[in-house]
Amino acid sequence: MSKTTTSDETAAAPEEGDLGAAGSQLSTAPAETLANVPGLGVVGWARWFWRQLTSMRVALLLLLLVALGAIPGSLIPQTGQDATKVADFAKAHPTLAPVYEKLGLFHVYSSVWFSAVYILLFVSLIGCIVPRTWQFVGQLRNRPPGAPKRLTRLPAYTTWRTGAEPEQVREAALALLKKRRFRAHLAGDAVSAEKGYLREVGNLAFHIALIVMLVAFAWGQLFKAEGNKLLVEGGSGFSNTLIAYDDFKSGNLFGVDDLNPFSFTLDKFKGTYEKTGPNKGTARTFQAAVTYSVGAYGKGKKDVVKVNHPLEIDDSKIYLTAHGYAPVITVRDGRGNVVFHDAVPLLPLDSNVTSSGVVKVLDGYKNAKGVTEQLGISAFFLPTYTAGSETASTFPALDNPVLNLAPYHGDLGVNSGIPQSVYQMDKTHMKAFKDSKKAQLRENLKPGETMTLPNGAGTVTYESTKQWANFQITQQPGSGWALTGAIAAIFGLAGSLFIQRRRVWVRAVKGADGVTVVEMAGLGRSESAKLPEELGDLAGILYDQAPGAPDPENDSDSPDPQVVPAERPEK
Amino acid sequence: MTLAAVPDLAGATNLAAATNEHLASISNTLIYSAMAVYTLAFFAYIAEWLFGSRSKVGRTAAALTATARAEARGPAVTVKKDGGTAVLERPQVVVRSAAGARDVPDGPGAHGGDEQGDMYGRIAISLTVLAFLVELGGVIARAASVERAPWGNMYEFNITFSTVAVGVYLGLLALKKNVRWLGLFLITTVLLDLGLAVTVLYTASDQLVPALHSYWLYIHVSTAIFCGAVFYVGAVATILYLFKDAYENKLATGGKPGAFANSVLDRLPAAASLDKFAYRVNAAVFPLWTFTIIAGAIWAGDAWGRYWGWDPKETWSFITWVAYACYLHARATAGWKGRKAAYLAMIAFGCWLFNYYGVNIFVTGKHSYAGV
Numbered sequence: 031m032s033k034t035t036t037s038d039e040t041a042a043a044p045e046e047g048d049l050g051a052a053g054s055q056l057s058t059a060p061a062e063t064l065a066n067v068p069g070l071g072v073v074g075w076a077r078w079f080w081r082q083l084t085s086m087r088v089a090l091l092l093l094l095l096v097a098l099g100a101i102p103g104s105l106i107p108q109t110g111q112d113a114t115k116v117a118d119f120a121k122a123h124p125t126l127a128p129v130y131e132k133l134g135l136f137h138v139y140s141s142v143w144f145s146a147v148y149i150l151l152f153v154s155l156i157g158c159i160v161p162r163t164w165q166f167v168g169q170l171r172n173r174p175p176g177a178p179k180r181l182t183r184l185p186a187y188t189t190w191r192t193g194a195e196p197e198q199v200r201e202a203a204l205a206l207l208k209k210r211r212f213r214a215h216l217a218g219d220a221v222s223a224e225k226g227y228l229r230e231v232g233n234l235a236f237h238i239a240l241i242v243m244l245v246a247f248a249w250g251q252l253f254k255a256e257g258n259k260l261l262v263e264g265g266s267g268f269s270n271t272l273i274a275y276d277d278f279k280s281g282n283l284f285g286v287d288d289l290n291p292f293s294f295t296l297d298k299f300k301g302t303y304e305k306t307g308p309n310k311g312t313a314r315t316f317q318a319a320v321t322y323s324v325g326a327y328g329k330g331k332k333d334v335v336k337v338n339h340p341l342e343i344d345d346s347k348i349y350l351t352a353h354g355y356a357p358v359i360t361v362r363d364g365r366g367n368v369v370f371h372d373a374v375p376l377l378p379l380d381s382n383v384t385s386s387g388v389v390k391v392l393d394g395y396k397n398a399k400g401v402t403e404q405l406g407i408s409a410f411f412l413p414t415y416t417a418g419s420e421t422a423s424t425f426p427a428l429d430n431p432v433l434n435l436a437p438y439h440g441d442l443g444v445n446s447g448i449p450q451s452v453y454q455m456d457k458t459h460m461k462a463f464k465d466s467k468k469a470q471l472r473e474n475l476k477p478g479e480t481m482t483l484p485n486g487a488g489t490v491t492y493e494s495t496k497q498w499a500n501f502q503i504t505q506q507p508g509s510g511w512a513l514t515g516a517i518a519a520i521f522g523l524a525g526s527l528f529i530q531r532r533r534v535w536v537r538a539v540k541g542a543d544g545v546t547v548v549e550m551a552g553l554g555r556s557e558s559a560k561l562p563e564e565l566g567d568l569a570g571i572l573y574d575q576a577p578g579a580p581d582p583e584n585d586s587d588s589p590d591p592q593v594v595p596a597e598r599p600e601k
Numbered sequence: 602m603t604l605a606a607v608p609d610l611a612g613a614t615n616l617a618a619a620t621n622e623h624l625a626s627i628s629n630t631l632i633y634s635a636m637a638v639y640t641l642a643f644f645a646y647i648a649e650w651l652f653g654s655r656s657k658v659g660r661t662a663a664a665l666t667a668t669a670r671a672e673a674r675g676p677a678v679t680v681k682k683d684g685g686t687a688v689l690e691r692p693q694v695v696v697r698s699a700a701g702a703r704d705v706p707d708g709p710g711a712h713g714g715d716e717q718g719d720m721y722g723r724i725a726i727s728l729t730v731l732a733f734l735v736e737l738g739g740v741i742a743r744a745a746s747v748e749r750a751p752w753g754n755m756y757e758f759n760i761t762f763s764t765v766a767v768g769v770y771l772g773l774l775a776l777k778k779n780v781r782w783l784g785l786f787l788i789t790t791v792l793l794d795l796g797l798a799v800t801v802l803y804t805a806s807d808q809l810v811p812a813l814h815s816y817w818l819y820i821h822v823s824t825a826i827f828c829g830a831v832f833y834v835g836a837v838a839t840i841l842y843l844f845k846d847a848y849e850n851k852l853a854t855g856g857k858p859g860a861f862a863n864s865v866l867d868r869l870p871a872a873a874s875l876d877k878f879a880y881r882v883n884a885a886v887f888p889l890w891t892f893t894i895i896a897g898a899i900w901a902g903d904a905w906g907r908y909w910g911w912d913p914k915e916t917w918s919f920i921t922w923v924a925y926a927c928y929l930h931a932r933a934t935a936g937w938k939g940r941k942a943a944y945l946a947m948i949a950f951g952c953w954l955f956n957y958y959g960v961n962i963f964v965t966g967k968h969s970y971a972g973v
């Protein structure tokens with residue numbers, strides 16, 4: 031590690047000597063100041079605090095704190111991910127849970143203390159970037175610093191004597207360095223050159239990109255909306271309004287008006303499955319063909335939504351998250367009036383889509399005696415029924431569908447105000463229809479078949495089978511910015527880490543004996559094998575233009591015996 | 602309407618994949634064969650170290666006392682003459698260490714300059730190449746047997762991971778980098794890794810993880826494995842740096858290290874070289890690690906409807922990333938260079954390891970792996 035920090039303190043360190051100016055401003059990293067405790071009232075303290083906050087040391091500590099702070103959230107259940115787990119945890123640890131609750135440990139990433147740390151870090155970051163940017167602009171305006179007096183003190187050094195005139199050598203060096211895209215100029219008896227400013231650009235771009243990403247992420251959290259909607263093939267569509275959702279949650283600043291106006295319908299769901307072999311039943315494709323329109327009166331467009339392949343409308347994304355079957359059921363009362371005709375989505379129970387659910391006839395039905403009642407029909411569905419396997423489907427596709435129905439009558443209790451699952455029936459006020467043997471009436475139907483309810487109570491027909499698909503609709507503004515920031519961060523990092531910023535000086539002066547002495551030296555941000563290699567290349571070319579002259583007879587400036595051997599180009 | 606109980610499509614596809622039994626058993630045979638060859642290589646590396654110990658070089662000590670002398674006379678001014686001939690091709694570049702740094706030459710390597718040791722070292726490398734090829738064959742056969750990338754569970758991660766780590770080592774050797782000293786340490790852990798894989802983590806090849814049907818899988822997981830392997834190489838260098846640095850410190854302050862330390866550590870590259878190597882390796886993959894996390898986020902955005910959700914795996918990738926960022930910052934911060942930065946690098950690698958083993962085994966999240 032070369033000590034080329036910008037700070038004047040280190041530059042003044044005795045062993046650095048006159049290297050200070052030459053090595054200064056080789057980066058824009060803030061100086062490591064151990065600022066004295068201020069004595070100047072509020073302003074002094076504020077300035078001191080700001081200096082501390084924007085120092086590299088504090089940036090490092092804050093970074094460490096962010097890493098440490100992120101740990102508990104990965105080990106303790108988080109409400110944002112799994113609220114039931116949090117509840118379980120609270121039950122299992124009655125004394126610990128309230129403490130955790132107070133400390134925000136069930137929602138670490140939105141807790142006060144975690145936010146405080148990363149906000150401080152980002153304030154520090156901004157406070158760091160702004161002056162660094164100005165400093166860098168200043169460096170671009172200025173010229174590389176002049177050559178230090180003793181080039182021999184630099185990390186890479188070479189010299190030779192030549193018959194060429196010093197001016198000639200300097201001209202050649204200037205031309206060569208410029209050709210190699212160094213910023214070079216002549217100052218006194220030496221050429222100063224610098225290259226690799228892109229490193230600084232990359233570093234600044236990276237740190238700015240971090241801010242862009244954070245802002246985009248925060249924006250996305252505050253304005254995001256997410257909900258689910260189940261649609262049946264060919265059934266009524268979905269239009270993006272709050273009431274149309276089956277469930278919905280949103281960020282703090284999200285307003286209902288922010289929902290993108292669009293609507294879509296499910297035209298057809300297609301699932302294909304491996305037919306044979308050991309992975310029989312494995313899903314091959316899931317595709318939902320949809321027709322969507324943007325805006326209130328947009329023209330309908332067709333598209334296909336797949337797993338991992340959402341439909342994007344403005345900044346809303348529509349994901350296909352689940353599928354299942356919805357038998358079309360017709361219920362007639364004792365007089366033959368149709369009281370129910372609809373596709374009833376059933377809940378899949380296993381990977382072969384064995385499904386269950388309930389057909390609920392809420393109103394319009396009158397029993398044989400003409401009394402108004404509600405009907406509830408437990409449905410159990412096997413898309414592929416195989417004799418011998420009565421309770422589980424043997425294949426996920428609709429190869430041999432069988433619908434098992436068990437009807438009840440009475441009061442479904444849906445008006446009691448307690449929300450009910452559509453897949454379950456509250457049987458407290460329901461009575462089963464009985465068959466001739468006084469057992470629960472239960473029948474297997476194939477598509478098109480009808481079961482008759484006892485004592486003229488009506489009929490239930492299984493007409494056909496449709497499929498349903500569940501869609502998750504999310505709107506997260508700012509993801510484009512996050513992605514842009516991320517890409518900028520990677521390129522910035524690469525520039526910052528792979529590009530070397532370095533300086534080269536070439537001095538040519540007449541020695542005491544009238545022969546020109548050429549000296550070349552290089553300095554980089556960190557000791558690198560590339561630097562001597564590059565210097566060697568440059569020296570090689572320059573040497574051809576200013577070939578060596580014989581050494582003087584007397585080696586008065588005798589070389590130090592403790593010569594450090596030149597590092598070979600990194601084996 | 603509650604749909605919470607609807608199993609997602611990901612789950613629906615979680616069924617047995619076709620297994621080509623034959624290929625799977627070929628894969629297993631190849632992995633076991635690779636282990637056998639690695640074991641032979643391990644013994645050859647040991648032989649290299651043993652023969653190397655015959656030479657009592659003590660270069661570090663010599664250099665340190667020499668520099669101490671030189672420093673007493675003031676900083677070394679280094680002008681190298683070319684013996685008066687004017688016909689040199691190109692002037693010789695002299696490299697001067699930073700002020701205050703120790704001028705310690707790199708050790709000669711495990712063989713310690715001993716010819717027989719060197720021969721065993723070469724044998725060890727040849728065996729490593731062979732084992733690498735056999736293991737690579739095993740990984741490919743595994744992939745063919747499950748008809749997908751071999752990254753579905755921890756067994757597959759482990760075998761791929763060690764293959765890549767050895768590949769990185771051999772790659773650096775092929776690029777003529779001075780990394781032969783890594784051999785024994787690397788192969789020892791590769792054997793541990795494979796041992797763990799075939800005993801504890803072994804999963805029959807017919808399991809398939811949930812809906813991983815996205816090309817982001819290939820991008821995200823392959824770069825993750827590669828980064829891990831490179832971070833691992835960096836971590837080995839960092840540990841050796843810490844030992845070597847302590848050794849040099851002891852010598853420089855007039856201490857007398859034990860015979861074992863003398864024999865082993867003297868043959869390693871200088872602490873400064875190890876430190877530089879570790880830094881380069883870690884810094885070089887850091888952008889790729891950044892990319893890996895971003896690729897994961899993009900994939901999560903497509904698959905789960907959010908690009909970042911603080912899932913344990915995501916969280917630990919983030920922690921690992923921040924820890925490496927700390928390390929890079931520390932290197933640029935006066936007062937944190939050297940040993941302190943090295944400790945940070947070790948912590949960062951610890952985070953990576955925990956993300957790999959700890960999170961998979963002890964923490965449940967969306968990243969679940971069939972049969973671990």
Ligand code: HEM
Nearest residue numbers: 057059060084085086089154155158233526527926929933
């Ligand atoms: C959000 C948290 C931050 C992260 C993740 C981060 C990450 C990084 C990384 C990975 C590097 C290495 C690139 C390189 O060495 O060129 C770096 C360099 C640097 N960072 Fe940060 N940084 C953060 C905040 C800060 C802050 C607050 C400051 C100001 C005090 C800062 C100042 C610097 C400087 C000056 C360098 C360049 C060091 C050099 O030139 O070698 N960073 N940062």
